[in-house]
Amino acid sequence: MTELKLPSIDYSALSPILIMLGTALLGVLVEALVPRRWRHVVQLTLALLAVLAALTMVVLNADERMITAGQALAVDGPTLFLQGAILVLAAMALLLIGDRSVERGGAFVAQAAVTAESADDRRQAEGRNGLTEVYPLTTFAIGGMLIFVAANDLLTMFIALEVFSLPLYLLCALARRRRLLSQEAAMKYFLLGAYSSAFFLFGVALIYGFTSGIPGRTAGVDFATINAAVSESPASQVLLFAGMALLAIGLLFKAAAAPFHVWTPDVYQGAPTPVTGFMAACTKVAAFGALLRVFHVAFADAAWDFTPVLGAVAVLTMLVGAVLAVTQTDIKRLLAYSSIANAGYLLVGVLAPSRDGLSGTMFYLVAYGFSVLAAFAVVTLVRDADGEATHLSRWAGLGRRSPFFAGLFTFILLAFAGIPLTSGFTSKFAIFGPALDGGQAWLVIAGVLTSMVLAFPYLRVVVMMWLSEPGESTPTVTVPGGLTAAALMIGVLATLVLGVAPAPLLDLATGAAEFVR
Amino acid sequence: MSNFPFLSVLTVAPLVGALVVAFLPRSRPDLAKQVAFAWSLLVLVLSVVMWVSFNAGGDRFQFRESYSWIPNWGVSFTFAADGIALVMLMLxxxxxxxxxLASWHDAESSKRSVPVYFALLLVLECTMIGVFAAADVFLFYVFFEVMLVPMYFLIGSYGGHQRQYAAVKFFLYSLVGGLFMLAAVIGLWVVGGKTFDWQALSQVDISTGTERWLFLGFFLAFAIKAPFFPFHTWLPDAGGAAPAGAAALLVGVLDKVGTFGILRYCLPLFPEASKWFAPWALALGVIGIVYAALLAVGQNDLKRLVSYTSIAHFGFIGVGIFAFTTQAGTGAVLYMLNHGLATGLLFLVVGMLISRRGSSLISDFGGAGKLVPLLAGVLFFAGLASLALPGTAPFISEFLVLIGTFTVNKPVAVIATLGIILAAAYVLWMVQRTTQGTLNPALTEVDGMRRDLNLREKVVVAPLIALIVLLGFFPKPVTDVINPAVQATMDDIGRTDPAPSVGGTVQEAAK
Structure with a gap:
């Protein structure tokens, strides 16, 4: 009988994850112990401090390159870069989540169990303070994402996927207004998410089968073993391809790539807007972080096999996102389809088989995250008596009513459209350049063509805001409280700075763009 | 003096001015106008100093400056001007x-902020100068795209009838062209060894197939910008809807970015492809000359008419560029300048007429010369310049294009000559219907039509008239600057002029 050896764990390298999960647990205790009127302040402070502490640890660990906790977690350049990105974006999202001045009592429902549309529901919507459970839920999600991008075997990855998905399902259901829409969104997200998790798990099982039977190695789902199995395994290639496909379905679902995107518009529309922003920015980073690691580390040697399929998915995603964005009349749905199209561009980056491709994709994730959070921050501000006015026709003439915020939103839209001097342009370049360099000209052409289509819906919003006359029902823009204003300004400034002087972040991304295997 | 960083200062100065103007209080529109005007005069003075310190016989590119920007991608702020760019900067x-000065009261009728209008004009000037001064392909692309934004708002916010439609159409057409160019720019970056420096890229050998695709990407963007037939449909809408001042800049300068881009980027960077595509480009040019002229004859809207005449003129410029002779090339560049002056004048004068009458339809005029003789006279002069009457500057450029083309491609030159006849038709008929003939009784009831040119308007038209006449008789200072640059471009694509068969007379004409 062999002696059981405990794996060595480098606690300092894992500290960002531990901090976030620990704070989440602490947050649950706060819910139980702290008086109601203090909870909001305590929870928000706690969550923000935790994010800051975790970010500090990421920065301190910047030079770590290791695989720790057995083969379960890899702490390397991409992990640290993406963890940093998730934490920064999550801090912005937390500012939006914590804001209680734009909407009295915050964007969240006061009592989730109240029947939607009932008299109680109307009373809670009038200004009772929202749930504070959202903070531990968010912190759990952030912690899960941090594991997700660091996971070095498929089982850990699966657990991380569940850890960050379950809180998100709940968060989606907690909108203060339009509760039915919100609950429907959560239900859809949960059901489809559960399916996709099942696909993922089935894929893990097949891959496990594929790795067995290599002389001198035990079967396993850590990436080194899978990588070895791709070239050496005596098992049938069908196992590999089927397993890869099922894994990809699970990951592409989270990344909102076509044809696994159908949940996105409904969920983005129904979820409370700060949560939508959180999903659009952080979930995207986490999902693509995992995609990058799975396809660049575990299946690197099968690139010939997966590139055409993922390429087709990328083209389809760009097309679906761009074309359907044109027909949207709701700003949140429009941004959802735009986020789908952006997932397509990111896939182009994933398929660029070089260090530049990897760093370009990471740069894109950060740049897009900042812009999209700022965009949703503006969406929270445009409101009337019934909450946010998300129908596009309501935005007519907004530029006349509130030139400042309409100007900021125009700038963000121009960034989405890829106009130079915004991060939207530099990040497109960061992805298309390496893709063309890697011989994926067809993907770049598809990307450019869909960008043209996608420019139209953005431009339509600009026209709405500036060139239309304000109507009777044009809502006013609420002057934001400090938290939302801070998040908005950070997002807009980052969009500008990354567009005008992208070199520092590019350097950082290039320096980090190497996986440990 | 040539060590002074002219080009970067010229690019940045209008932007600073725009910021100053934009933050002036909205309640003091006159102050904004004065500051904007003073600022643009400052830029003019600086440009004149630059023109004087340009050494026509010296290096091809002068005033070169380079500052690092995004080292990861080999992008730098590199500015440099050859003779062609210098002429455009001066324009x-x-x-x-x-x-x-001409738009002094244009923004007031729109209910929108007056300072912002003038700030947008200055931002536009910044991007226009940048696009001609850039010697880094990435930097050029940045200005090329950003240029759309101020123009979009000028048309969309301050324009006339159907301004929203026109602004969106303008933006989308240009953006589509720009994105094709972006793909080609990235392609060029990849085959050129990860650099964007124009001079380094012009030394790169590219395989024939790749070169043709890249050429096509750039050419498409420029053909939409210029615009050449069949990519022209946005221009009459944009030109018709834009306020007259912005329209003058749109047609006078912005569209020249297209032809300038072909001369600076398509020809030297992709010489083989340029020769391969030349017959097609010539065909587009010739079709544009005839087709747009015919459409111009049929227009009933003054600004749309002028827009169509411009498309015809861009056909001439395109023919001149792709004839690949020094005379035709010089003629084309000279045409870019002269067209900017003549059509700029025509747009401004037409704008003065329209603002008086409150309508841009030709049928709303008739016999206006009896009420505003001076204005009608200037319109007549601008029309004559636009149809390239001998003695006005456009004549020289049109003539150079035609003889330069005739030496290498007789059919094209002959068909293009038709354009001159058609030009006479659309200009003279327009002048006749607006200012000549019996007085339209409705005109006498419009207050504005009783006021002839005031001092401000005289100051606007006088310099343009003087320049058109001056360059019509004495183009040497300009051709001296243009010639070496065109010669160098012809060298880049490896074309030499055919030996003149009748000893040197053609060369004489070029001088």
Whole structure:
């Protein structure tokens, strides 16, 4: 009988994850112990401090390159870069989540169990303070994402996927207004998410089968073993391809790539807007972080096999996102389809088989995250008596009513459209350049063509805001409280700075763009 | 003096001015106008100093400056000007103050912020100067795209009838072209060894197939911008809807970015492909000359008419560029300048007429010369310049294009000559219907039509008239600057002029 050896764990390298999960647990205790009127302040402070502490640890660990906790977690350049990105974006999202001045009592429902549309529901919507459970839920999600991008075997990855998905399902259901829409969104997200998790798990099982039977190695789902199995395994290639496909379905679902995107518009529309922003920015980073690691580390040697399929998915995603964005009349749905199209561009980056491709994709994730959070921050501000006015026709003439915020939103839209001097342009370049360099000209052409289509819906919003006359029902823009204003300004400034002087972040991304295997 | 960083200062100065103007209080529109005008005069003075310190016989590219920007991608702020760019920069510097002066009251009728209008004009000047001064392909692309934004708002916010439609159409057409160019720019970056420096890229050998695709990407963007037939449909809408001053800049300068881009980027960077595509480009040019002229004859809207005449003129410029002779090339560049002056004048004068009458339809005029004789006279002069009457500057450029083309491609030159006849038709008929003939009784009831040119308007038109006449008789200072640059471009694509068969007379004409 062999002696059981405990794996060595480098606690300092894992500290960002531990901090976030620990704070989440602490947050649950706060819910139980702290008086109601203090909870909001305590929870928000706690969550923000935790994010800051975790970010500090990421920065301190910047030079770590290791695989720790057995083969379960890899702490390397991409992990640290993406963890940093998730934490920064999550801090912005937390500012939006914590804001209680734009909407009295915050964007969240006061009592989730109240029947939607009932008299109680109307009373809670009038200004009772929202749930504070959202903070531990968010912190759990952030912690899960941090594991997700660091996971070095498929089982850990699966657990991380569940850890960050379950809180998100709940968060989606907690909108203060339009509760039915919100609950429907959560239900859809949960059901489809559960399916996709099942696909993922089935894929893990097949891959496990594929790795067995290599002389001198035990079967396993850590990436080194899978990588070895791709070239050496005596098992049938069908196992590999089927397993890869099922894994990809699970990951592409989270990344909102076509044809696994159908949940996105409904969920983005129904979820409370700060949560939508959180999903659009952080979930995207986490999902693509995992995609990058799975396809660049575990299946690197099968690139010939997966590139055409993922390429087709990328083209389809760009097309679906761009074309359907044109027909949207709701700003949140429009941004959802735009986020789908952006997932397509990111896939182009994933398929660029070089260090530049990897760093370009990471740069894109950060740049897009900042812009999209700022965009949703503006969406929270445009409101009337019934909450946010998300129908596009309501935005007519907004530029006349509130030139400042309409100007900021125009700038963000121009960034989405890829106009130079915004991060939207530099990040497109960061992805298309390496893709063309890697011989994926067809993907770049598809990307450019869909960008043209996608420019139209953005431009339509600009026209709405500036060139239309304000109507009777044009809502006013609420002057934001400090938290939302801070998040908005950070997002807009980052969009500008990354567009005008992208070199520092590019350097950082290039320096980090190497996986440990 | 040539060590002074002219180009970067010229690019940044209008932007600073725009910021100053934009933050002036909205309640003091006159102050904003004065500051904007003074600022544009400052840019003009600086440009004149630059023109004087340009050494026509010296290096091809002068005033070169380079600052690092995004080292990861080999992008730098590199500015440099050859003779062609210098002429265009001068045109911008001359036109912008005149446009500001001519647009003095344009923004007031729109209910929108007056300072912002003038700030947008200055932002536009910044991007226009940048696009001609850039010697880094990435930097050029940045200005090329950003240029759309101020123009979009000028048309969309301050324009006339159907401004929203026109603004969106303008933006989308240009953006589509720009994105094709972006793909080609990235392609060029990849085959050129990860650099964007123009001079380094012009030394790169590219395989024939790749070169043709890259050429096509750039050419498409420029053909939409210029615009050449069949990519022209946005221009009449944009030109028709834009306020007259912005329209003068749109047609006078912005569209020249297209032809300038072909000369600076398509020809030297992709010489083989340029030769391969030349017959097609010539065909587009010739079709544009005839087709747009015919459409111009049929227009009943003054600004749309002028827009169509411009498309015909861009056909001439395109023919001149792709004939690949020094005379035709010089003629084309000279045409870019002269067209900016003549059509700029025509747009401004037409704008003065329209603002008086409150309508841009030709059928609403008739016999206006009896009420506003001076204005009608200037319109007549601008029309004559636009149809290239001998003695006005456009004649020389049109003539150079035609003889330069005739030496290598007789059919094209002959068909293009038809354009001159058609030009006479659309200009003279337009002048006749608006200012000549019996007085339209409705005109006498419009207050504005009783006021002839005031001092401000005289100051606007006088310099343009003087320049058109001056360059019509004495183009040497300009051709001296243009010639070496065109010669160098012809060398880049490896074409030499055919030996003149009748000893040197053609060369004489070029001088």
């Amino acid at each position: 911008i510097a001359v036109l912008v103050p005149l446009v500001i």
